[in-house]
Amino acid sequence: MLQLQDPSLLRPSCYLDGAWVAADDGSTIAVTNPATGQTIAQVPRCGAAEAERAIAAAEQALAPWRDTTAAQRSRILRRWFELMLAHQDDLAAIMTAEQGKPLAEARGEIAYAASYIEWFAEEAKRAYGEVIPSPAQDRQIVVTRESIGVCAAITPWNFPSAMITRKVAPALAAGCTIVVKPAEQTPLSALALAELAERAGVPAGVLNVITGQASAIGGVMTASPTVRKLSFTGSTPVGQLLMQQCAGTVKKLSLELGGNAPFIVFDDADVDAAVAGALASKYRNAGQTCVCSNRFLVQAGVYDRFAQKLAEAVACLPVGNGMDAGVAQGPLIDQAALHKVEALVQDALAHGARIATGGARHALGGTWYQPTVLTHVTDAMAVMREEIFGPVAPLQRFESEAEAVRLANDTPFGLAAYFFTQSHARVWRVARQLEYGIVGINTGAISTEVAPFGGVKLSGLGREGSRHGLDEYMTLKYLALGGL
Numbered sequence: 001m002l003q004l005q006d007p008s009l010l011r012p013s014c015y016l017d018g019a020w021v022a023a024d025d026g027s028t029i030a031v032t033n034p035a036t037g038q039t040i041a042q043v044p045r046c047g048a049a050e051a052e053r054a055i056a057a058a059e060q061a062l063a064p065w066r067d068t069t070a071a072q073r074s075r076i077l078r079r080w081f082e083l084m085l086a087h088q089d090d091l092a093a094i095m096t097a098e099q100g101k102p103l104a105e106a107r108g109e110i111a112y113a114a115s116y117i118e119w120f121a122e123e124a125k126r127a128y129g130e131v132i133p134s135p136a137q138d139r140q141i142v143v144t145r146e147s148i149g150v151c152a153a154i155t156p157w158n159f160p161s162a163m164i165t166r167k168v169a170p171a172l173a174a175g176c177t178i179v180v181k182p183a184e185q186t187p188l189s190a191l192a193l194a195e196l197a198e199r200a201g202v203p204a205g206v207l208n209v210i211t212g213q214a215s216a217i218g219g220v221m222t223a224s225p226t227v228r229k230l231s232f233t234g235s236t237p238v239g240q241l242l243m244q245q246c247a248g249t250v251k252k253l254s255l256e257l258g259g260n261a262p263f264i265v266f267d268d269a270d271v272d273a274a275v276a277g278a279l280a281s282k283y284r285n286a287g288q289t290c291v292c293s294n295r296f297l298v299q300a301g302v303y304d305r306f307a308q309k310l311a312e313a314v315a316c317l318p319v320g321n322g323m324d325a326g327v328a329q330g331p332l333i334d335q336a337a338l339h340k341v342e343a344l345v346q347d348a349l350a351h352g353a354r355i356a357t358g359g360a361r362h363a364l365g366g367t368w369y370q371p372t373v374l375t376h377v378t379d380a381m382a383v384m385r386e387e388i389f390g391p392v393a394p395l396q397r398f399e400s401e402a403e404a405v406r407l408a409n410d411t412p413f414g415l416a417a418y419f420f421t422q423s424h425a426r427v428w429r430v431a432r433q434l435e436y437g438i439v440g441i442n443t444g445a446i447s448t449e450v451a452p453f454g455g456v457k458l459s460g461l462g463r464e465g466s467r468h469g470l471d472e473y474m475t476l477k478y479l480a481l482g483g484l
Ligand SMILES: NC(=O)c1ccc[n+]([C@@H]2O[C@H](COP(=O)([O-])OP(=O)(O)OC[C@H]3O[C@@H](n4cnc5c(N)ncnc54)[C@H](O)[C@@H]3O)[C@@H](O)[C@H]2O)c1
Pocket: 154, 155, 156, 157, 158, 159, 181, 182, 183, 184, 214, 215, 216, 217, 218, 219, 233, 234, 235, 236, 238, 239, 241, 255, 256, 257, 258, 259, 289, 290, 387, 415, 459, 460
């Protein structure tokens, strides 16, 4: 059983219109611990009817919330932020139990998730408009930024808290109301956030969290004319489906989708820094993040040295139950994820790749996979074309900078890319050519609330975080004041 300092944070109910409710038919979905297979809780298996009511509640709550002052919304968001930090240990324990990531990473995600609330508590007060010099003496031109209205959010299992607050915080800061559907694998983190939002003073109906039948709930969200904005984080195929479903009501969309991040190491790189960057960008969350390095392009002059140093470091990563102290890598989310990673490694080996370390299921069994480094990889292998979403680093050798840029851009995705070099000229030359929304240069750590997070091409639309993140939940109104 999950041991919490505040057991009331474990909410096995949906949060609709300020009430904690079950599904209409009483049905539930089991939430299981990926490390043990044990059921942690049962959450409501809601469907279309409950989704309709959640949207109606958000619509009812919109005008009073939109009409609060930015300062009032800011104060409530600030309280929510403070409550998250006050309950960081419990929120992290809930996350590790339902998602599997090591407790230290979970604590880090709670702080990261809370930072979005803190950031937008401040940004709420800076939703400035404009007065534009008029072309006519009898006219004033004013532009205001206004809440877009009722929003919907659908989020993934890999960052069960940060992907929620990265949407809810700007929405509430902008004066919107929102209905959130978390991933079926990790709903408890979202429900705990709703509990704390209620304690912070977020009024009934402003934030609603509904768990259950994804396609039924998503179908209502995307078809509803009341919902003016959909923010989705998840796989590209689902993002494309939701985009199609939103066309009938022309919703504003934010899509944070899949990735295939290149990690380029040039001959003039600091190899130790590149190895540290590789560990940070590849093995976080057992490789289950959208911005994980997915394919390593290493210049011929440093290939062997980088491969050896990386393999030595990866072989030392402690693997185990995320609840245990010192564990750096937990289990994958489920058996399907394990089978996908295993198949990609076996395909690479069948086409000539070699194992520098790892390369098989872990002795712990379950859904653990050994932290892995593959060498002699070519871009003909599936592991270089598909999002691995596991702790596997495939290394491909290249000769020239032009070849590296061509290989790096040879993907329909465009979320994150990384490269290591000590040449300032090469920094600007390569950064300009990479077709990605985010480029890490001499670092593997890119996640922060102050910067615009998002991709191009099949990695999505829009940006989350930064001062740009508020615009995703606002619309511009142009006032032409004549007869002056
Ligand atoms: N770009 C980013 O910021 C980012 C962040 C995290 C994850 N991701 C991507 O998400 C993927 C892994 O996450 P996942 O497995 O949860 O993705 P997923 O697309 O399977 O699920 C994401 C969410 O969509 C819901 N969903 C699935 N089918 C749906 C439907 N037909 N209608 C409505 N909702 C539906 C799921 O219940 C879940 O809540 C990876 O591709 C990863 O790259 C991207």
